[in-house]
Amino acid sequence: MKTRHLLEIVFVAALCIVLTGCGARFLSKPVPGWISGPSTEYPPDRFLNGVGQAQSRERAEKHAYAAIAKVFRAKVMVQDRDIESYVTPDSGSSARSTHAIDIDRRIEVSTDKVLENVRIAEIWHDKKSDTHFVLAVMNLDIAGARLRARVRDLDENITHYVEKSRNPGPFNGSLQRVKHLHAAISDLDLRKTYIADLRVIRPTAVRGDAPYEISKLRSELSRLFAEHIVIAVEVTGDEAELVRRAVVEGLLREGLPVTSDRLDLSKPASRLRGEAGATAGPNLVVRGKAEFWPVMVPDPVFTFVRWCTDFVVVEMDTRRVIGALSHSGKEGHLSFDEAKRRALSSMQPILTTALAKTVADYIYGERKDEDAKNPAATCMDRKVPKRTFNAPVLKPLAY
Known part of the structure; x- marks a missing residue:
């Protein structure tokens, strides 16, 4: 009797285990269809879907966002390759690289704006492989409406900037006109990227008519530079001519007009001779100095030269x-001569890039306020002890 009762207990326990396992399998969440194909709940005609998978949920969500961003970036990049640079044609390879960076920046900005409309719709965890699957979706109607609103805002800004440039008023000079026209061109570039985004979302429901033609505004900007903008460069100190040449080269690479005339900038009335004998002063003056001096380090082989450069843009x-x-x-x-040549070679890239970019950013309205707070004191602070180590006088370099 006891044996029979014991067998019944064992049978019931085994049956419970089997039923529990079957129930767990029956109640476990099945593999969602969106992992291997289109989602029925978020159809592709109304939603853009992106699937991400990873060992953690956080990384899977990032991969899902990236899957949607990749769709926009690839398609927008293809449509954006025909944009021409407003930089002057004789600015060399620098213009091409600068413009490529500008296209990349605009696409990044546009993609970030598009991703504001993306949300995580579903999550599934495969316990067997410990893998998280995430479905990110973007409602195409909502995203399209927001992009169209941004395009309308850009159109208003573009019209405002162009009118301010063409009708400057008594308190806006040539530099302000350049800033406004450049802002209009930048917004037109960004607008083109938004239109490309809209074509990805709704290819047949987009009209890309802009308030102005970007090629005509670039021509207008070039004429404005040629007729109203003059930049003068004055350099004092050691190797002044070579240093000035480096500064001018950097400004020309940025597409900026630089006069070859020399001015006595110690006099406020210094002027350039314009058309019909009229006098016209420069809009901006790049003024600075460069110095080289020997450093008497007790080295048995090498000699050393220290250099400094101070520039201001006025x-x-x-x-x-x-x-x-x-x-x-x-x-x-x-030798001191070769050390000085090497010092000059180290100085020149700074003058042709950093200084030129400071001027260009100000002209185009992209300079931050804190940039002007950097004091020019490197050369003024230096003190060379007299008759120390019988320091030699560096000779001008022969080129």
Whole structure:
């Protein structure tokens, strides 16, 4: 009797285990269809879907967002390749690289705006492989409406900037006109990217008519530069001509007009001779100095030369310092002449890139306020002890 009762208990326990396992399997969540194909709940004609998978939920969500972003980036990049640079044609390879970076930046901005409309719709965890699957979706109607609203805002801004450039008023000079026209061109570039986004969302429901033609505005900007913008460069100190040449080269690479005339900038009335004998002063003056001096380091082989450069950018109408650049360094070689050549080679890239970009950013309205707070004091602060180590006088370099 006891044996029979014990067998019944064992049978019931086994039956419970089997039923529990079957119930768990029956109640477990099946594999969603959106992992291997289109989602029925979020059809592709109304939603853009992105699937991400990873060992953690956080990484799977990032992959899902990236899947949607990749769709926009790839299609927008293809449509954006025909944009021409407004930089002057003779600015060399620098213009092409600058414009490529600008296209990339605009696509990043546009893609970030599009991703504001993406949400996580479903999550599934495969316990067997410990893998998280995430479905990110974007409602195409909502995203399209928001993009169209942004395009309308850009159209208003573009019209405003162009009118401000063409009708500057008594308190807006040539530099302000350039800033406004450049802002209109930048917004037109960004608008083109938004239109490309809309074509990804709704290919047949987009009209890309802009308030102005970007090619005509670029031509207008070029004429404005040629007729109303003059930048003067004055350099004092050691190797002044070579340093000035480096500064001018950097400005020309940025597509900026630089006069070859020399001005006596110590006099406020310094002017350039314009058409019909009229006098016209520069809008901006890049003024600076460069110095080289020997460093008497007791080295049995190498000799060393230290260099410094201080530059300021002055807006002549207001006499404001709108930018400053100071750099210094030390170079060594077997002779003082070769060490000085190497020091000059180290200085030139700074002048042709950083200083030129400071001027360009101000003209185009992209300079931050804190840029002008950098004091130019590198050369002014240096003190060379007299008759120390019988320091030699560096000779001008022969080129």
